[in-house]
Amino acid sequence: MLIDADRLHIAIQKNGRLSDTSRELLKDAGLRLQNGRNALTARVDNFPADIMFVRDDDIPTFVADGVCEFGIVGGNVLEEFRLASAEPAVEVVAPLGTARCSLKLAAPESFDWQGPQSLAGQRIATSYPRITERWLADQGIAATVVKMNGAVELAPRLRIAPFICDLVSTGATLEANGLRAVADVFDSEAVLIRTTREIGVTRSALGEALLSRIQGVLTTKD
Numbered sequence: 001m002l003i004d005a006d007r008l009h010i011a012i013q014k015n016g017r018l019s020d021t022s023r024e025l026l027k028d029a030g031l032r033l034q035n036g037r038n039a040l041t042a043r044v045d046n047f048p049a050d051i052m053f054v055r056d057d058d059i060p061t062f063v064a065d066g067v068c069e070f071g072i073v074g075g076n077v078l079e080e081f082r083l084a085s086a087e088p089a090v091e092v093v094a095p096l097g098t099a100r101c102s103l104k105l106a107a108p109e110s111f112d113w114q115g116p117q118s119l120a121g122q123r124i125a126t127s128y129p130r131i132t133e134r135w136l137a138d139q140g141i142a143a144t145v146v147k148m149n150g151a152v153e154l155a156p157r158l159r160i161a162p163f164i165c166d167l168v169s170t171g172a173t174l175e176a177n178g179l180r181a182v183a184d185v186f187d188s189e190a191v192l193i194r195t196t197r198e199i200g201v202t203r204s205a206l207g208e209a210l211l212s213r214i215q216g217v218l219t220t221k222d
């Protein structure tokens with residue numbers, strides 16, 4: 001797609017826990033999307049913007065690279081991206097209050113947890129290695145972090161690692177896998193992000209207009 005200088009490009013998750021609320025927010029802000037569910041992009045027919053439907057993990061990169069001026073992503077994914085980048089050219093412009101969850105350290109239910117020192121020299125499986133490593137450093141604990149891209153809660157059973165650091169909302173998944181949360185590592189919610197790259201006068205003005213519409217929606221929801 002041609003990235004034209006007089007339109008905004010907004011990245012949202014294609015399918016997943018952020019998709020419905022992201023679409024809803026844009027709709028409540030008055031943006032009418034032309035394409036249906038299965039398209040990879042959608043033109044907005046009453047505002048100069050195009051929507052890109054992507055994997056959530058790609059959203060911070062797209063916004064930092066300036067491919068999209070705006071994006072909606074989980075604070076956890078954004079934080080992991082920031083810790084991985086030398087100069088992450090992205091800023092949070094609005095916390096959205098949706099997709100709330102916490103990255104938690106969990107141990108087998110039967111484990112005699114004595115506090116973070118119980119992790120010394122142990123292995124911890126997670127999809128968020130940098131956030132986990134930062135937390136360990138803050139606690140002054142040396143442990144081995146093992147990156148998994150999914151099914152992290154299976155790690156103890158598969159003997160990959162006795163501990164995990166994973167997202168929790170209800171806690172049902174931990175319980176179903178014989179695990180219990182022992183420490184809070186990072187609290188997350190969906191956030192609206194904007195590129196800090198130079199985007200020119202027209203798109204800057206469009207960005208301000210979009211942001212004020214979104215802030216209007218968020219205020220009425222408070």
Ligand code: PRT
Pocket residue numbers: 013014015016017018054055056057073074075076077099100101166167168169170171172173174188189190
């Ligand atoms: O395909 P794509 O890469 O785009 O999506 P994804 O599969 O990586 O992400 P997705 O849609 O599962 O989650 C997107 C974002 O939603 C996450 O990055 C978080 O910011 C947020 N979120 C909120 C959650 C949860 N709640 C959540 N509960 N993400 C994942 N979970 C997992 C949790 O890890 C557990 O395995 O859902 C499972 C159920 O949780 P419990 O505690 O309710 O049992």
Ligand code: ZN
Pocket residue numbers: 055056057
């Ligand atoms: Zn993802």
